[in-house]
Amino acid sequence: MAESSTLAQTIRDIVQRHQKLPTRLLQILREVQDRLTWLSTEAINVVAEELGISPAKVRSVAEFYSFLYTAPRGSYDILFSDNITDRMLGNRELLHYLADRLGVAINGTRADGRVSVGTTSCTGMCDQGPAALVNGYALTRLTKPRLDRIVELVNAKTPLEQWPREFFEVVSNIRRADILLGRHFADGAALRAVLKRGPEAILEEMVKSGLRGQGGAGFKSAAKWQSCRNAPGEVKYVVCNADEGEPGTFKDRVLMQDYADLVFEGMTVCGRVIGARQGFVYLRGEYRYMVDALKATLQRRREAGLLGAAILGDASFEFDIDIHLGAGAYVCGEESALIESLEGKHGVPRIRPPFPTTHGYLNKPTVVNNVETFASAAKIAVEGGNWFASRGTAESKGTKLLSLSGDCERPGIYEYPFGVTVRQVLEDCGARDAQGIQMAGPAGHMISAKLFDRRICFEDLATGGSFMVFDQRRDILDGIRNFAHFFVHESCGFCTPCRVGTSLMRDLVDKVHTGHGTRADLEEMRKLGQIMRVASHCGLGQTAPNPVLDSLDQFPESYERRLRSTAFEPAFDMNAALEQARWLTGRTDPDAYLDEEILSRAMP
């Protein structure tokens, strides 16, 4: 009784702090879980009652996000980042090592409720892995000695605040800077420019700059801003997409950590241009470690008159920014799913059109741009469109931040003018014997050495920034398998071609990977991939087959050397599937087995 009333009180306080707004549901659930370690039915019911919405609605959100738990979880929740780059750095061995030492099953919780150990999708620390999260906070450069220390800290119930700081150190590794990262930027310069010259003039600079969305799709940013500016309505919003869920990319992390002012300034300029007074940063849950610092930066900007009411003393210039933390869902990087999530719902992509520029957050006109896009926009407001457009290629102006990881000597952030060749990048980062690159992450393209003279730009190889190098020692199919599993985990389940397609594709890749595949399976992969491409509802499902389809063309030998010589091979071990029945009946007669000889008839 006493316990449940304190639970109710805890939740009431949290909901109160969020002004009982249903749009804050995801943030509320995050906080409730921080206090209670998981979201029990009782907790869900109280949240629902306090917000005046149905428990089913609250549960649909609680069950959607990977980082929200509807079953008991350890007080220390440790999740290893399981991207292929973490695997290259030996994360699987560390995962087993830690689970053994803590006496907990992988994906399980220890009997005393102290600790859980599991895996999660790429946490964006590919240049400083193997990485993990503990209660959502990033751990980097894990080694066995570090894990030994973590075991002691967990067993001694040491609060996270008292863990060694260096475990949580996240470095920026900026290896090459160009106009975005290299040039000094004075806080407020872009705001002064937009105040002095007016929104139209700044939009004109944006047009001249040719800036295209840096999140990957490359939509012209000026056109997006213009369309939102023209959209009818008094209330409009600016949203910064800092979800950065594409495995292998971490440039938005570096921008948010080291260049937050630039990003906030870009958002504020956008707000002035389109006529919005409120902005949101949708920060991926994996980056929660920087929330306090970002809030402090926002506060400093308010105090300096660069944010809030009467910016630069002009009463008509009002804009503020709120930080909204995600909870482990790659699909929430898709702009319409992101908006749903911002509204406190589960992140299922909307039907488009209408597009966010006319019907976005709360159905109001909204600009959603990537972190890097806003940073570039701030620079353009100050330096002008022509300055920006003087770099890059005909169709891709300016520069691009690449996140380099995998087999190279100097992983980190590289800023290049668009048009740089893959070969140049490989040389600069010290990747000596690359056999392939996963460009733009699993949703992008796998390219082999034949294509290393191609250029990084929208006319040739488009990318959001992920660049993972596989050298000659690597088995390409290990990567493909990792990506296939990633998409199964991240599919939101809304539409069948993706929900079912990603699972079927994973099964086929696993089958080939374990040496049971045949030519018929490769054919099936191609067919399935084609269906997923054309029939999926959003970009996730449409791009999910890319790694398989690309590698079938680019690296056929990594599939072929694993194929059985037969034309067809069953999808499961039939004789093993009889084991239970043999045991239950005690039968050992010949008909209780399906031997190789019989089964070979399945493979003409």
Add this chain to the structure above:
Amino acid sequence: MIESKLKVATCSLCGCFGCHMSLLDLDERLFDLAEKVEFDRSPLTDLKELGECDIGIIEGGIANVENVHTLLEFRARCKILIAMGACAISGGIPAMRNHYELKDCLEESYTRGIGLVDAQIPNDPEIPLLLDQVHPIHEVVKIDYFLPGCPPSADTIWTFVTQLLAGQPIALPYTQIHYD
């Protein structure tokens, strides 16, 4: 009769025979079909031995050893193999047992049921041993065509068979594969 007829075999594995009932629903069209094809092993002919065939039509999924044997034989003897109905394509209703341990399924039927005498899980070698899960047939052999429905209607089967026999690509009208 100079032109030799195509040979067709059919069987029901782990299905309810509903798909075969639907085949019978072809009614008088069965006579037209009989003009073009000759039925080999099939519940329609009651022939138990399978000869060399052009087309094999399978109802039902794979639940036991006998299903495996039959399916392998069909694959070996039929040039074209067709999965007919939801059970063959996805496991269907019988695959609902996949959510439970085989042990629990058998105990529920044979040791916990009402009115059982000398309750025990049958272990007679005559009875085909169960697989731990029910599988769609394409997980065991290569399947050339999938004919959806539970069961596919006689009209659907008719469209499919006539197009196949005419050597045309299969194109089923909306009403024959959707039920909304």
